[in-house]
Amino acid sequence: MKLKSRIAKFTGKLSYWFLHNILKGGTSFPGKIAMKIDPKILNTLANDYETIIVTGTNGKTMTTALIVESLREKYGDVLTNPSGSNMQQGIVTAFLAHRDQAASRKIAVLEVDEANVKLVTELLHPSCFVLTNIFRDQMDRYGEIYTTYEKILDGIKLEPKATVIANGDASIFSSVDLPNPKIFYGFNLPSDQAENNLIAPVNTDGVLCPQCNHILHFHDRIYANLGDFFCPNCDYQRPQLTYSVNQIIKQSPNHLKFQMGTKEYNINIGGTYNIYNALAAYAVARYFGLSDDEVASAFAKNKRVFGRQELINYADKEIDLILVKNPVGLDEVLHLLNTEKEDYSLVTLLNANHADGIDTSWIWDGQFEELHQSQIKKIIVGGQRWHDMSFRLEVAGFNPAQMTTCKTDNDVIAQLAKLPTKKVYILSTYTALLSLRKSMADKNIIQAGM
Known part of the structure; x- marks a missing residue:
């Protein structure tokens, strides 16, 4: 192994140890540091x-x-x-x-x-x-x-x-x-x-x-x-x-x-x-x-994995956290919800950062109209673009009086505890999911991210 690669590997491992043992997180920063020292470090590893x-x-x-x-x-x-x-x-x-x-x-x-x-x-x-x-x-x-x-x-x-x-x-x-x-x-x-x-x-x-x-x-x-x-x-x-x-x-x-x-x-x-x-x-x-x-x-x-029907137990609720990011994936998740036999509460978190895609028009291609609305007893709408999702659900036929708007993760977490159903489904875009998980980890509801 070349000296440059050795230094890159050592520095990357050290930064990973520091981030995960001292700061409790970090999934890509150690890689960035190692690649700065040796752009081809992946070939060596x-x-x-x-x-x-x-x-x-x-x-x-x-x-x-x-x-x-x-x-x-x-x-x-x-x-x-x-x-x-x-x-x-x-x-x-x-x-x-x-x-x-x-x-x-x-x-x-x-x-x-x-x-x-x-x-x-x-x-x-x-x-x-x-x-x-x-x-x-x-x-x-x-x-x-x-x-x-x-x-x-x-x-x-x-x-x-x-x-x-x-x-x-x-x-x-x-x-x-x-x-x-x-x-x-x-x-x-x-x-x-x-x-x-x-x-x-x-x-x-x-x-x-x-x-x-x-x-x-x-x-x-x-x-x-x-x-x-x-x-x-x-x-x-x-x-x-x-x-x-x-x-x-x-x-x-x-x-x-x-x-x-x-x-x-x-x-x-x-x-x-x-x-x-x-x-x-x-x-x-x-x-x-x-x-x-x-x-x-x-x-x-097989276990639930990060954000993909990840099961969270909080305030006597069974919370399914599900990533949605495009029309086809959203529709399949909506079909999944229609296989639920019990009443549940629905939480939607919509962001429009680079990692999510900055265009939120895709939510209009999702068939929210096909949800069995009688089973959904309460809706929480959050994320940076909560107003877009709130309007989309209203157009799909949901009663605005049934919806609670949350502008921060802490608001979402507080409202989760007040929901009237044991079962809760959270549909979230990527950066909103990461943000919510971090807030839950900070409150010791779940463990910190991978």
Whole structure:
């Protein structure tokens, strides 16, 4: 190891220790310091690791967590970035923070921001890319979905021998012919495919055939642009799936049971979108030699992760903290809420900082009108753009008298204790989620961030 790299590694580790033992936080600053000293320190830190990059618009954090839990069943210690700090400096910090433990194979599973795939790939040389989906998200940062995919492709093309494990139900992932080995996963639910000829709603992104620009149709559409697609005008269709879910047995806000092959799997989290995340993790686990029983055992152990249906107990309330950041993800969370059987209170926190996307118009694409309003007994609206969300909910048909406006996190926390229901769902954008968690940690309601 070069002297510059040694100094960068030592300084980064020291800053991480200070931040986490003295100041109680910091997920990317140690990486920034190390990269200032040695811009290529990631290459040194990751040199002897087999690296899996997980990227896409939605589901990166949960997919990464499920992959890590699965691989630990067979290989023991696995390095990862659990806080969701997924840009280059956050990934460097993950390596600096990791303490090597017993492992039969050195593996790093890393969530990577779509726009950072090329930067990270240049230094890590991953053996595997995992692609979840691509939806319209933060237009000011990513642009249209095709621009986002180009950013990912720029990284994949640097490693033509790396295996690509992609969501086969997303037509964009088979639109470019890559030399890489490929594994596709998706849904194969029971249906008469010869009869089904479905079309996505008119405002759905990513449903143009990449060969002839005709509108894609579906034998079965799971949600948004995901499903068993085909072009009625040419021969473009969903690729052959290696792994698939063939039955959804049970869904609730806090539990999923589904079948792959002849085996049933359980995860302690809700939402159809999380079945895709589990399926991606299953495909990676099988690629790395795990058995179905080992994967099932890992899935059954899965824990709530940072801000992704994270469960918080406070003031005799069961609070689900859920990140929302784009129309497709929001709609899937709203569908999840409609599987709730009990009355609940709803909290919405809307910010518009750079990390959230500065344009909040996406909340108008979310189908708040479809919520079962009779179950929602109280609403708290907060965040920097509380007025935008309050107006959106009013237009969706919610009574303004049912809403309480909170302009600070402390106000939100105080109002949580007064809510009339035991169950509470908080839907929050990224920086509002971080801010609320910090305020809760300061009050010892939860532990400080990762």
